[in-house]
Amino acid sequence: MTPGRGRAVDLVLRLMDHQLVGPSGALLGNVDDVVLREDRSGLLVVGLVTGPGALGPRQPGLLGRSIVAAWRRLDPRERPRPLMVPMSHVRDIGSAVTVSDHAERVLHEAAGLEQWLRQHVIGRIPGAKAGDDRLAGTATYAPDAHEELDRPEGTRLLSTLVGAGVVDPGRTSMGTVCEVRAEAFEQSGPEVGRLRVTGVVFGPRTLGGELGYRTLTDQGSWPLARGFRWWHRDDHEVPWGQVDAVDWEGRRLVLRGHGGWRHPLGVSGAGG
Known part of the structure; x- marks a missing residue:
C-alpha cells in the first residue's frame, strides 16, 4: 500500500x-x-x-x-x-x-x-x-x-514522542502518547515522499494498541475488537495543530486546550 x-x-x-x-x-x-x-x-x-x-x-x-x-x-x-x-x-x-x-x-x-x-x-x-x-x-x-x-543534525525520533506524557494547559496529566498519525503530501512518483504529522493519539492504557485495535475498526474478531474498544474508551486523538509545545528532552506534550477531542475510531463510549 x-x-x-x-x-x-x-x-x-x-x-x-x-x-x-x-x-x-x-x-x-x-x-x-x-x-x-x-x-x-x-x-x-x-x-x-x-x-x-x-x-x-x-x-x-x-x-x-x-x-x-x-x-x-x-x-x-x-x-x-x-x-x-x-x-x-x-x-x-x-x-x-x-x-x-x-x-x-x-x-x-x-x-x-x-x-x-x-x-x-x-x-x-x-x-x-x-x-x-x-x-x-x-x-x-x-x-x-x-x-x-546519516541522520541529519537537529532531527528527532518517533520513539521519543511515543510514550511521552500529555498534559493540558493547566499541566493536568491526560495520559501518554500511544500513536502518531501522518499523511502523504508530496508524492510525485513511485516514492512515498515525506509525511506530515496530523495528530497524536493518547490515553491511559497501551495493551492492544500496538496490534491496531486502537485505531482500526476492522481489526481482529468482533468480540476481541469490541473488548479492546471498551478498554481504550478513554483514548483521544488531537490534531497536531492543537499541540502547543513539545519538550523532547523531558518527553512531554502540552496541549492548547482541554476537551473537544475525538476518539481515534471516531466513536464515543465503549461499545461504539
Whole structure:
C-alpha cells in the first residue's frame, strides 16, 4: 500500500519494527525508528533508521546500553551513526516497507556488520531479539561510506514522542502518547515522499494498541475488537495543530486546550 496524498498512516502500527525489503525482495533489517523534523509547516517524517544503533536506545536499561556499546565498538567508522533511509527512497508501506534500489544497495553493504552483531552479541543478551529474518546475506561494510544517509543534525525520533506524557494547559496529566498519525503530501512518483504529522493519539492504557485495535475498526474478531474498544474508551486523538509545545528532552506534550477531542475510531463510549 503506497499512501496517496491525504491518506492517513499510523506511524507506530505501520512502520515501527516492520521488515525493510528491497525491490529484489532482499531482507534488509527492520525499521528500528522513524526520523522526524520540525519546520514552519509542522512536524514531518523524513526518514527511517535501522540497525543496532537505532534499536539499542529503544531497549530498557542494561540491554539497550549493551547493544549500543557493542555496535559502537565494532563499527569501523570513526563516528558511527545509524543509517537513515530518506522517505524519498521509500517505495511502499505495506506488511513490509519497500525501499529503492539505491537504498537496498547501501543497506546490503551495512548488513554484514549488523548480522554479525545480532548473531554474536545481541543474540546472547537475555531478552534481546536477533531473529534471522531481520537480515539476509553477508557483506563487507565500507567505513565512512554513504554519509548522505546519516541522520541529519537537529532531527528527532518517533520513539521519543511515543510514550511521552500529555498534559493540558493547566499541566493536568491526560495520559501518554500511544500513536502518531501522518499523511502523504508530496508524492510525485513511485516514492512515498515525506509525511506530515496530523495528530497524536493518547490515553491511559497501551495493551492492544500496538496490534491496531486502537485505531482500526476492522481489526481482529468482533468480540476481541469490541473488548479492546471498551478498554481504550478513554483514548483521544488531537490534531497536531492543537499541540502547543513539545519538550523532547523531558518527553512531554502540552496541549492548547482541554476537551473537544475525538476518539481515534471516531466513536464515543465503549461499545461504539
